[in-house]
Amino acid sequence: MLALLFFVLNSLVVIVNSVICSVVICIIALVKVLLPSPKLKANATSVANQVMWLWATINAKVLALTNHVEWDIEGGEELKQDGWYLLISNHLSWTDIVVLCCVFKDRIPMPKFFLKQQLMYIPFLGMACWALDMPFMRRYSREYLIRHPEKRGQDLLTTRRSCEKFKYTPTTVVNYVEGTRFTREKQRSSKAGYQYLLQPKTGGIAYTLAAMGDQFENIIDVTLAYPENTDKPFKDMLMGRMTKIVVRTQVLPIDEHVRGDYFNDKPFKRQFQQWLSSLWQDKDLLLQKIYQSK
Template identity: 35%
Template structure:
């Protein structure tokens, strides 16, 4: 029965994404053809509405096929017209659908940090481009050492991406761990947390530097009852018992109005702050 649910879920997902990505692409083209700031705000609002409709449709088939049991705390006092930066622990591609489902029309549309390689997936590329999601190409220390001209390029990419989000309220979400949790990655990192990888401050730091009007962080902690968390497990409905804790955290004043690429003190303070958030997240995951 579960494999049949998985196949049906995949079919619903593909049909839904193809339909809405086609409409998003048309509106995004209009935004390019008529590039004035006033019109851009209108087209951006239209693409956001389409994005929310797409999420609502995904949430519908998830509700029908998976019958999820989601216990959420901390969703009070969220604002639709407020700017947020958000972060979450990351265990599965299913996290994206869960986060979209619980936040849709409660906060501004989530914009995820997307890995540059995802540009080559047509539907993902169209949706990401239409909704101004930042595609980021990160360079390793080894790559930078071999080619010093790459130094700082990933930061410049982030700055350009965030500049496109200035016209309308938004929620920029960074999976601060940088990748999905696995025990192998955890052991390689020698992470001090049992259920989490070490948080990386880069994405959040550049977002704060580029968009100083963001003063609030949304911290999502997701716990699945299921021990297996592949995307196929999600599609099959095996990850439907979920506990989520949401924390609305005011960003400390010493982390606002700083330049992440130039101020080492800011980078250190931000890293320490994220580790404090991760300690609270770990406590929830241990008790969930």
């Protein structure tokens, strides 16, 4: 009964918090449209980011009040709030968004997530993400592009337009490299050779680096795990059953492994894919160690 009560109360608080903060952010966005200069628009964006910080802080308080969580956080001590970062991470659950915002809200600029186009239509939340200049991506399959060659390069163009808005305010751009949430069924069907991960997709990072590579200071590689709540972490969090959250962070340089023309230079493209594959193999071994030591 207590878990059910927590679920109802936490869900209500999260929904109300999200609605109120979303409405405020949308109002700020409307004001920003009317402002005459890029500097004033950047100031409006900073205010909107502060509202997102408030949203994350309230969610963190809810998580702390109703869950007895052991936080196991390592790495990233050199990060700063006025930098530009590309953050990549494995993806397990909606909980990931809450956790990333809670862990990093006072250490780096508020994260801006690459979102699927369909999420724009979620009431309040989708509009707020749009107002925060979060990129909404519409991925085209290879078969679709064969039928509609005029759509080739549209993803890169969309990414560049979105990233243009990040040049005036310190920003963290978040990319879930696997492109979807991890499940055992997806892991078995992918046949990628990873035990705790899905096959990483290089395109999303390549698009972002092509648009903003010169502006990013570092890549933040984050590994998330909920070793005692592996099946339904978001539901467990709302029910007050979350017991342990593990976050491992390493800060990577923007070097020759990620600098190059991914779209036209085939040797660089192979090197980039090998670099990301190696990074994911190390992440899989790290997750194995985390889950075996629970």
